Amino acid sequence: MxxxxxxxxxxxxxxxxxxxxxxxxxxxxxxxxxxxxxxxxxxxxxxxxxxxxxxxxxxxxxxxxxxxxxxxxxxxxxxxxxxxxxxxxxxxxxxxxxxxxxxxxxxxxxxxxxxxxxxxxxxxxxxxxxxxxxxxxxxxxxxxxxxxxxxxxxxxxxxxxxxxxxxxxxxxxxxxxxxxxxxxxxxxxxxxxxxxxxxxxxxxxxxxxxxxxxxxxxxxxxxxxxxxxxxxxxxxxxxxxxxxxxxxxxxxxxxxxxxxxxxxxxxxxxxxxxGDDTGLVLPPSVAPVQVAIIPIIIGKRRDEVLSAAEGLLTELKSMGIRAELDTRDMRPGAKYYHWELHGVPLRLELGPRDIDAGTIVAVDRFKVKRQISSAAEVGPLLDEIQETIRNRAEGAREAKIRLCYSIDEIRSAVQGGVAVASWCGDRACADQIEAETDAALLGSDLRGPYNERLLDTGCIVCKKNGTAALIGRSY
RNA sequence: GGGGUCGUGGGGUAGCCUGGACUAUCCUAUUGCGUUCGGGACGCAGUGACCUGAGUUCGAAUCUCAGCGACCCCA
Incomplete structure (x- = not known):
């Protein structure tokens, strides 16, 4: 490629x-x-x-x-x-x-x-x-x-x-x-x-x-x-x-x-x-087009492929799935790029080979290819993609959060993510953290397991009792 | 708040320094026709641009000023 x-x-x-x-x-x-x-x-x-x-x-x-x-x-x-x-x-x-x-x-x-x-x-x-x-x-x-x-x-x-x-x-x-x-x-x-x-x-x-x-x-x-x-x-x-x-x-x-x-x-x-380098990635829950159907039109079997694709479209729509049939006069590859850019979670390819075999090629937004045999498999597949997207995002979040026990650690953590550190609630301590780390103290009492993970270390500046505070650069 | 870069067809760019042969380059997009179609097709024929205003000049995409707009960096 x-x-x-x-x-x-x-x-x-x-x-x-x-x-x-x-x-x-x-x-x-x-x-x-x-x-x-x-x-x-x-x-x-x-x-x-x-x-x-x-x-x-x-x-x-x-x-x-x-x-x-x-x-x-x-x-x-x-x-x-x-x-x-x-x-x-x-x-x-x-x-x-x-x-x-x-x-x-x-x-x-x-x-x-x-x-x-x-x-x-x-x-x-x-x-x-x-x-x-x-x-x-x-x-x-x-x-x-x-x-x-x-x-x-x-x-x-x-x-x-x-x-x-x-x-x-x-x-x-x-x-x-x-x-x-x-x-x-x-x-x-x-x-x-x-x-x-x-x-x-x-x-x-x-x-x-x-x-x-x-x-x-x-x-x-x-x-x-x-x-x-x-x-x-x-x-x-x-x-x-x-x-x-x-x-x-x-x-x-x-x-x-x-x-x-x-x-x-x-x-x-x-x-x-x-989103990723290829474009948008939309969770099925909000994707305007959840499924794009790409007919693979080959010469004399054109009408046959198109009517099968239309049948598939009708079937998906009747199941409440937001599907679209792409009949534009473009090469299939160009359509793949187009729908991937638009974040469509699932693409279905339907060509003469599939019609003969009674199958459909299903490719998700992460380019994982599967062969399915009926429209009924699409719904569960979308649920699975929704889950994959959620897990991916959750993993990315975890990778960007760092527990910090010193100002130096915070300074480096906020270069590409956020820092979580203990803070007592005093303005003076926050001012010091902000001045020395080039980031903002965004909040205290951060929800989640962070208080426990910080192990009662006390405010990062004054050592008094504190709660997990979120520190980062923000939009 | 401070500093910087920039504004050319729908999008991205060349040209600007050194004003005139610019009838404005290339990529992409787009219109029509035909051949194509399992990862960004091809041929032929078309369409389409110098941000706005004022100034300098015989002459401005090019120089000056202002406005509007965009992007980047720092606080």
Whole structure:
């Protein structure tokens, strides 16, 4: 197999690979003439659709979907001081209607707390209204000044799933944060994307939150990508917006709130975590095309091959499998490259030899070839591929995590992965770690077996008691 | 936030330093017809580009400035 001039950059050159794959696999068109805004190609949008359908299904169990306005009046947006401080540098403002100046400036939501909570103040009357669990999937706007990146750092986030819940007690809200973490873990398991869950340091939590639990994944270059957050809002916003309920004794009480969100970064993670030098690798759970059927057309048996292929297509579709028959006038090899680039998990080849033998050639995305005899074998095969992809990603994650017992070890670990080390929780110790390792302290209380594995060594700086902290460079 | 590189058909490039024969190179993609088809086909005939604006000049893809946009490195 000779080298091709139009080869994809290797995934080891992650930045170049990422930019190329978005265009070649028809996920995003980055040529829209405004910085930080991008266009979904239909194929990319189909991945989004499959992914968000899964997210909806998870939430719909005990949340309700809703939709709030994009524009937020100045006076509502400005109500919560801490929240404003967190966002004021990056809010877009609508100041004119046609030719006339607006009396009340309108903010394009950078997130929807201040859009939703004035209404929550009206909706929540009594303890019987609680818990309230709503979510919406919307676009949000942030005037990013740093380097924008498709799906990762955007000026218009097109696919922000944000849930906002209201509860009677702090503990109930805390339990909801845990429930959110559970939902997100399940969501990412379905995408075969391994995650790291930790508690963001106080200085890095959501503006207006008691605390923030973050979901990160590790990209091929070892940098982390935050792909989900869950915030305990305490009574910060209920105080400001007057969200109170009447309790059993007939007294007004402040409500406790949470919010949690996932954006199209989840798509970025699927693309990046699974991709390889050949192109995209999509788990069957979200692949727009799960099976590509390639007819091998030879001269006079053309019609025979095509009708067999169509029969196979119909059969697969009737089993609920997303299959496509590729009848384009190209050589079969060209089609193999095309579908591999697009991450299709399984390819079925059907030619005269197979028809004569009553078989089908099945080749998975990792180029493992099998001979199958019926469409019924395809479903189980897809499940197996899903599992293979998950294991592969899990292995890659493990290889990028290093337990560290010294600053030097951290410094080297974060060159191509992440470090896990004990940290006491003090800002001063974190500052020292960050200054000496050229990385960020991303979170404490890292979930998983890490506390035990670190064997109570104490904070890596001051030796006081600590928890497993996640340290790395991030997007 | 600071620094750097760059903008030429849909994508990737040559040309720019040293302004004029540029009717702008090559690869890829793409349209039509034909022959093909078990790992990126071939032939013939086509289509398609100098980021925007201002300036210098007899003359600008090429020089100057600004804007917009892209990428890389550092904080």
């Amino acid at each position: 000779e080298e091709k001039t139009d080869a994809l950059p290797p995934i080891a050159d992650f930045s170049a690979w990422y930019n190329e794959i978005l265009r070649r696999a028809e996920i995003m068109d980055v040529r829209y003439p405004v910085k930080g805004l991008y266009v979904w190609y239909p194929f990319g949008f189909a991945i989004r659709k499959n992914t968000y359908n899964r997210l909806r299904a998870l939430l719909d169990v005990d949340h309700q979907e809703t939709l709030f306005p994009l524009l937020i009046p100045d006076h509502e947006f400005m109500k919560e001081a801490e929240h404003i401080k967190g966002f004021e540098e990056e809010v877009y403002w609508v100041t004119r209607g046609g030719l006339s100046e607006l009396d009340v400036k309108l903010a394009l939501r950078p997130t929807s707390e201040t859009s939703i909570y004035p209404m929550y103040a009206l909706w929540v009357r009594s303890h019987a209204d609680l818990p309230l669990k709503l979510y919406q999937i919307v676009n949000t706007f942030r005037y990013e000044t740093k380097h924008t990146r498709p799906l990762i750092r955007l000026r218009e986030i097109t696919s922000f799933k944000e849930a906002h819940t209201v509860h009677c007690t702090w503990e109930e809200a805390a339990a909801q944060v845990e429930e959110a973490v559970r939902l997100y873990t399940e969501f990412y398991t379905g995408l075969a994307v391994p995650v790291l869950i930790s508690r963001r340091p106080d200085w890095d939590k959501f503006p207006g939150a008691d605390y923030t639990i973050a979901v990160d994944t590790i990209m091929p270059d070892g940098k982390t990508l935050q792909i989900g957050t869950a915030h305990h809002l305490g009574t910060h916003f209920s105080k400001t917006f007057g969200i109170t309920y009447e309790d059993l004794n007939g007294e007004q009480q402040l409500a406790y709130q949470t919010c949690y969100g996932i954006s199209e970064r989840c798509i970025a993670s699927v693309i990046s975590v699974h």
